[in-house]
Amino acid sequence: MTRLLKKSKICFMENTQIAHIFEHMAEMLELKGGNQFRVRAYQNTARALNNLSERVEDMVQAGSDLSKLPNIGKSSAEKIKEIVETGTCKRLQELKSEIPESLTELIQIPQLGARKVKLINDKLGVESVEDLETACKEHRVRELEGMGAKTEENILKGIQTVQAASGRTMLKEALEQVNAIGRLLEERTEISQWQVAGSFRRQRETVGDLDILVESTDRNATADSILGSDLVEDVIGSGQQKVSVRLYGGLQVDFRFFEKDAFGAALMYFTGSKSHNIAVRQRAIESGWKLNEYGLFEDNKQIGGKTEEDIYRSLDMSWVPPELREDAGEIEAAVNGELPCLVEQSQMYGDLHCHTVASDGKNTIEEMAFAAKARGYEYLGICDHSKAVSVANGLDEERILKHASDIREVSEKFRDFRIMAGIEVDILKDGTLDLDEEVLSQLDWVTASTHFHLNLSSEDMTKRLLKAIKSGVVNCIGHPFARQIGRRDPIIFDVDEVFSACADYGVCLEINSQPERLDLLDVYCRKAKEAGIKMVISTDAHTADDLDFMRFGIGIARRGWLEKDDILNTRPQNDLAAFLEGDKFC
DNA sequence: GCCGTTTTCGGCCCGACTGTTTTCAGTCG
Numbered sequence: 001m002t003r004l005l006k007k008s009k010i011c012f013m014e015n016t017q018i019a020h021i022f023e024h025m026a027e028m029l030e031l032k033g034g035n036q037f038r039v040r041a042y043q044n045t046a047r048a049l050n051n052l053s054e055r056v057e058d059m060v061q062a063g064s065d066l067s068k069l070p071n072i073g074k075s076s077a078e079k080i081k082e083i084v085e086t087g088t089c090k091r092l093q094e095l096k097s098e099i100p101e102s103l104t105e106l107i108q109i110p111q112l113g114a115r116k117v118k119l120i121n122d123k124l125g126v127e128s129v130e131d132l133e134t135a136c137k138e139h140r141v142r143e144l145e146g147m148g149a150k151t152e153e154n155i156l157k158g159i160q161t162v163q164a165a166s167g168r169t170m171l172k173e174a175l176e177q178v179n180a181i182g183r184l185l186e187e188r189t190e191i192s193q194w195q196v197a198g199s200f201r202r203q204r205e206t207v208g209d210l211d212i213l214v215e216s217t218d219r220n221a222t223a224d225s226i227l228g229s230d231l232v233e234d235v236i237g238s239g240q241q242k243v244s245v246r247l248y249g250g251l252q253v254d255f256r257f258f259e260k261d262a263f264g265a266a267l268m269y270f271t272g273s274k275s276h277n278i279a280v281r282q283r284a285i286e287s288g289w290k291l292n293e294y295g296l297f298e299d300n301k302q303i304g305g306k307t308e309e310d311i312y313r314s315l316d317m318s319w320v321p322p323e324l325r326e327d328a329g330e331i332e333a334a335v336n337g338e339l340p341c342l343v344e345q346s347q348m349y350g351d352l353h354c355h356t357v358a359s360d361g362k363n364t365i366e367e368m369a370f371a372a373k374a375r376g377y378e379y380l381g382i383c384d385h386s387k388a389v390s391v392a393n394g395l396d397e398e399r400i401l402k403h404a405s406d407i408r409e410v411s412e413k414f415r416d417f418r419i420m421a422g423i424e425v426d427i428l429k430d431g432t433l434d435l436d437e438e439v440l441s442q443l444d445w446v447t448a449s450t451h452f453h454l455n456l457s458s459e460d461m462t463k464r465l466l467k468a469i470k471s472g473v474v475n476c477i478g479h480p481f482a483r484q485i486g487r488r489d490p491i492i493f494d495v496d497e498v499f500s501a502c503a504d505y506g507v508c509l510e511i512n513s514q515p516e517r518l519d520l521l522d523v524y525c526r527k528a529k530e531a532g533i534k535m536v537i538s539t540d541a542h543t544a545d546d547l548d549f550m551r552f553g554i555g556i557a558r559r560g561w562l563e564k565d566d567i568l569n570t571r572p573q574n575d576l577a578a579f580l581e582g583d584k585f586c
Numbered sequence: 587g588c589c590g591t592t593t594t595c596g597g598c599c600c601g602a603c604t605g606t607t608t609t610c611a612g613t614c615g
Contacts, residue, residue: 037598041587073588111604113613146612150605198615211615239603254615256602270615274599277615281599292600293615 013057014492015049018083021092022046022076027104028095030114031121044071047275049080051328053527055495060084100127109158110236110252111151119144133159157234161250168206169251170485171552172515175200177231177251181212184229190218193263197270201322203555205485205518209252211270219257226255262294265305269293275327276320283315283331323558342558343537345551347570352381353424353447353478353510353538354547358403359384360392362543365410365419371544373417378573381420381445381538382407383478386434388426389451395423397439404443418573420444424478429453431467433474440473444580447510447538449478454491461493469501475580476536477502479512479519495524499531506582508568511537511560513553514546525560534568534579 026042029035048071049056059066061084066077082089106117106129120126123144126135135141136152169177178196185194191214195201198211216222223243227235236244236252243255258266269277269292284291289298295305296314304314312319317334321342324330333339354368355361361368365382372380384403385394395403404421411419422445426434433440433448440446448468456464468474480498481490502509509528512519520528520535528535537553539546557567564570568579 035587038587040598044588071588075587111613115612146606146610148606154604209615237603241602244603272615274615278599285599290600294601 013084013087014490015052015056018056018080019046019049021083021089022049022079024104025092025095027107027114028092028099028101031099031103031107031118032095033114033118041071041073041076044275045076045080047327048072051326051523053523053530056080057084058494058496102128105129106132109155109162111154111158116147116151119146129159129162161246161252168208170206170515171200171203171518171555172549173249174207174210174251177247177249177253178210180231181210181253184225184231185212185214188216188222188225190221191216192260195263195267197267198272201271202273202325203323203552203559205556207251209254212253212255213263213266213270214255214257215260215263216257222257223255258293260306261302262305264307264309264311265291265295266293268308268311271322271325273326276325276330279327279331280315280317283317287315289314321558323555324561326559340561340563343554343562343564343567343570345554347564347567348377348537348550348554349572350377350379350381350569350576351539351541351547351550352379352420352422352445352476352536352569353383353512354380354541355384355424356382358399359389359394360542365407367544368541368547369410369414369417369419371547373414375547375550378416379418379420379576381422381447383422383424383445383447386423386425388428388434394426394434397436400435401439401442422446424449425474426451427464427468429456429464431464433468433471437471437473445476446474447476447478448474450482450491454482454488456491458492458494461491462497465493465498466501469498469505469507472505474507476508476510478510478538479514479517479540480509481519481521481524483519483521484516485518490519490521495527499528499533502528503532506534508534508536511535511553511557513537513539513549513551513556515549515552518552518556520556520560522556522559525557525562529560529562529566535562535566536568538569 022042023046026039029042030039048069060081066072066080067074079089079091103117103121106112107114120141124135124140126132132155136156139152141147141152142149178200185191194212194214196210196212199207200210214222219240223238226243226245227238231247232245233248234246236246241257244252246252256270281291284296289296295302296311297303304310309319318337318339320330320334320339351372356363356365356368368382369380385392387394387396400423407419407421421443423443424447425440427448427450428434483490509520537550537557539549541547541549
């Protein structure tokens with residue numbers, strides 16, 4: 001947090017940074033023992049900010065009334081304005097003066113909530129993770145009321161988990177674990193169905209844990225097989241309804257047992273998101289019903305719950321794809337029959353961004369082409385790096401022309417498949433492109449990306465991107481925000497201006513499917529669609545296997561409410577060629 | 587702190603598990 005606040009003095013406040021402040025205030029207020037509904041209100045404000053596609057700072061500067069936004073009232077609107085203008089707010093400073101800020105680190109530890117942290121702080125003076133670890137090892141925690149030896153043990157385990165996992169797991173790793181768990185569950189004959197729920201099913205870019213629902217005719221046998229699995233490092237808990245384990249690598253998995261009649265209700269409940277569930281449950285209440293993980297009930301009679309579809313139908317709504325369940329407009333759309341028909345992997349005709357051994361890829365043109373064709377594609381765009389990315393052996397003008405010639409020669413050998421000679425040209429600090437525009441105009445597909453000088457001011461970064469977009473030789477902006485999850489924050493620019501220029505100049509935006517990038521963010525997918533921009537879902541593959549990253553990009557596109565027609569590479573080869581000729585199909 | 591077809595007060599999702607104590611509080615999702 002200190003880092004964020006310092007940063008705000010030298011650059012613009014992003015929505016996520018402001019949201020962090022509200023999350024932080026919620027934590028501190030909870031630690032202080034403040035009103036739980038006020039805590040939730042701060043959390044809701046943080047969520048609302050994260051779901052917003054507009055930059056809230058721009059809205060403040062434009063004089064917009066923020067209290068018109070859902071879950072943001074007069075008080076929060078004033079705080080947001082104050083944060084934008086000063087980098088902090090009085091309420092945060094007050095809370096900091098009342099509660100040691102370091103305590104917020106302690107509530108990140110599993111099994112440790114605000115009340116226990118407060119008790120441990122009050123009675124033992126523990127203020128840091130290190131203090132807590134020492135107190136547990138010296139058996140001082142067990143002396144407190146409501147605490148015991150087991151609590152100490154769990155806290156020590158929790159500290160290990162937090163330190164080892166350092167937060168959330170990226171979707172790619174989670175997928176690997178799901179596949180391993182799937183192999184285990186598929187072998188069990190007593191299991192009639194199982195499903196992964198939670199943020200994994202919603203295709204969030206990272207997951208905190210895995211929620212797996214199981215219908216089993218013999219829960220004890222299933223639980224034993226899970227607890228005895230080689231995947232499991234540690235057992236967190238085990239009962240008739242739920243088995244919780246920690247896998248090697250630190251990821252927590254909760255297996256929850258449900259009967260057939262409740263499976264749909266459980267799937268819905270544990271898929272979340274929390275705010276979507278609350279909204280749907282509220283709708284049930286309005287009909288005089290009760291909705292929980294066991295079904296939809298009228299008085300005590302179950303009237304639905306076997307499938308998600310029957311619950312949504314009972315509530316007079318369309319079934320909502322999991323990726324949309326964020327309480328970001330999907331409830332209203334489902335009620336009005338206006339949900340989008342989301343893009344699917346089977347609709348992809350090609351991949352327009354991959355690398356070869358010519359720069360920093362691991363496979364040849366032929367190998368990448370065979371791999372793409374094997375995935376059912378009609379075309380593959382090869383976009384190696386340009387010379388500015390010297391560490392990746394980027395190509396200069398002479399090498400790219402030779403490379404393009406090689407690509408076209410290989411392409412001739414394929415039937416019903418085209419390899420496009422492209423480039424991932426660097427957008428230099430001042431917005432000029434890293435290769436001669438005359439050379440670029442000879443290529444089939446030009447993706448332009450930023451890799452260096454990522455800390456420019458919003459004004460300079462906007463100018464830089466606009467210059468590239470308006471060059472007339474660029475087809476697509478690669479990984480537009482240049483962020484890397486958990487490692488590098490997004491670059492900052494005037495989104496409205498840049499998106500508007502993309503729409504005017506027919507430049508696409510890439511949805512980069514690399515698991516650590518996933519860039520565009522979902523909220524910007526929606527915004528880009530509204531701006532009338534075509535998007536391209538690309539893998540940025542550096543090996544043939546990386547072409548499978550497409551599923552992660554599809555997930556983000558779906559979270560961004562995108563449909564087939566919003567995506568250029570859902571088009572067959574002929575349509576793509578027509579688009580490149582300037583035919584702006586709808 | 588937010589919200590409103592019961593609108594300026596009063597309600598805000600709710601059930602399972604754990605660890606503790608022995609009937610319940612805290613945590614989690």
